Amino acid sequence: MRYDNLTLHTDKYEINMMYAHWVHGTDQDRAVFEAYFRKLPFGNGFAVFAGLRRFVEYVRSIRFDEETIAYLSKQEENYDPEFLDKLRYYRFNGNVWSVEEGTIVFANEPLVRIEGTVFETHLLETALLNFINYQTLIATKAARIRQVAGADLLMEFGTRRAQEADAAVWGARAACIAGFNSTSNLRAGMMFGIPTSGTHAHAWVQHHDSEEQAFERLAEALPNQVSLLVDTYDTIGSGVPNAIKVAKRMEKRGKRMQAIRLDSGDLAYLSKEARRLLDEAGLRYVKIVASNDLDENIIMNLKAQGARIDSWGVGTQLITASDQPSLGGVYKLVEREKNGKREPVIKISGNPEKVTTPGAKDVYRIVDRSTGFAIADYETLTDERDVQNGEPLELFDPVHPYIRRKATEYDAVALLKPIFREGEPVHELPSLEELREYHAEQLKLFRPEVLRKLNPENYPVVLSPKTWRLKMDLIERYK
């Protein structure tokens, strides 16, 4: 069996809906879906979108081959063989718009819009949400860590604690988009061109007769890349002094030790002591790396305590997003075809936050020309032209419509870019380096009040008056 075919990486209900549409002859009706999330993770003021590359590769790879068809034919739904035959020819021929990876995004705005037949669009829901929910979550966690780390090096160490192999590599990539500098996972390095880095485990020290011998042997084997883990027995009593001896011997061979790593104990105290000992030995160039269940709060605390740590290895807390292990992104129908005509649809809910916004939409970032800061994200129906024409905009809060302001002198940046047109990829996916730069530029668009980690200001995501009216009319109709 091939494990790399993602075609059936979908919930059964998608296939069942496709089947029922086929049975009733409505499978070629058009539909528009939008993906968005309703609540920002970690109490953060923004999220960092990621997952598009994985989704694009998935869409292009969908093939119902003999093995998948044979498997489906054995399901108790007893799908008609003619339907299964149709699946053999499944190719996505629709349109996709998406925000770019690395974009700062907010709750309740479309991140991906998919247009096509119901047959082809239903299938994509599960995989799309699986990819963007996880990767956006990790990129957002990474952005929080980058924010407190300042210009320090951040190394992603999470693979051993990640929720399996795909999460490890795609999580490493998401972290890198949002500002991590390297990963310990060589496969992620090879797949995506992420710089890789590695020190050594306690086992290396335990395997030798003495700590000094262990350090010396590693330094001999890896003279250009050696970082020594100094906490196996006694960090200040033996680890750092032994590392200093080895660094001095390396100097005689014309080599420089890169770093020492602290992985337990009081990282603030130990880093200050280690820095003092290294400096006294004339080893100012030897950096100090810290690891041990770090997250943004501990890193911020360590910095506040004056820790002398140059780079941070972050594993578990990042790769599992342990304080909030899932993002609740959803995929909702916003438009259907009825009797050959497109019409907006709504999902009503007792919970006002869960009422969907009908109609196929675009979203624009409204940037105030005088300050250069983004002041709101503005959702319009796709056929509206006010924003593109630079007309004055009424920005009002959809939950509290009496809170409003006008925008006149603004630039509008369309966030949704065409990715597939009639099944053909039309967007060249940027390199990881380009995405990192783009993400860093994105951050400059927002006031610090929106970006701060704790109790950030709520950034407005608003509806155009036309979108708002449509939503109110449909709510009225179903009341």
Ligand SMILES: Nc1ncnc2c1ncn2[C@@H]1O[C@H](COP(=O)(O)OP(=O)(O)OP(=O)(O)O)[C@@H](O)[C@H]1O
């Ligand atoms: N100065 C500090 N201030 C705040 N948190 C710290 C400080 N130093 C270390 N930490 C964090 O506190 C936690 C300590 O974990 P733990 O109680 O397991 O101690 P440990 O030193 O790792 O012990 P062990 O030797 O069993 O690994 C880690 O998350 C670590 O990053």
Ligand SMILES: O=P(O)(O)OC[C@H]1O[C@H](OP(=O)(O)OP(=O)(O)O)[C@H](O)[C@@H]1O
């Ligand atoms: O703490 P995290 O943020 O998850 O970072 C990864 C951890 O994985 C390693 O520990 P482990 O005990 O697995 O192996 P070791 O023998 O190399 O310390 C490493 O020393 C870090 O502590």
Ligand SMILES: O=C(O)c1cccnc1
């Ligand atoms: O290179 C390291 O130090 C490393 C890598 C993965 C996990 N823990 C540590």
